[in-house]
Amino acid sequence: MLEIEEWFMIKDLHAQGLSIKAISEKTGFDRKTVRKYLNTTSVP
Numbered sequence: 001m002l003e004i005e006e007w008f009m010i011k012d013l014h015a016q017g018l019s020i021k022a023i024s025e026k027t028g029f030d031r032k033t034v035r036k037y038l039n040t041t042s043v044p
Helices: 004-015 022-028 031-039
Strands: none
Touching: 004 022, 004 031, 022 031
């Protein structure tokens, strides 16, 4: 499970226009994990 800071970082990178693949490569998280947390509206 991700920390709150990591969740905000993923959301911020996506808002900057990065793709799921680019976010995955930058953070080291699996693409499925990135997609899962981008689709959530509440803080984990």
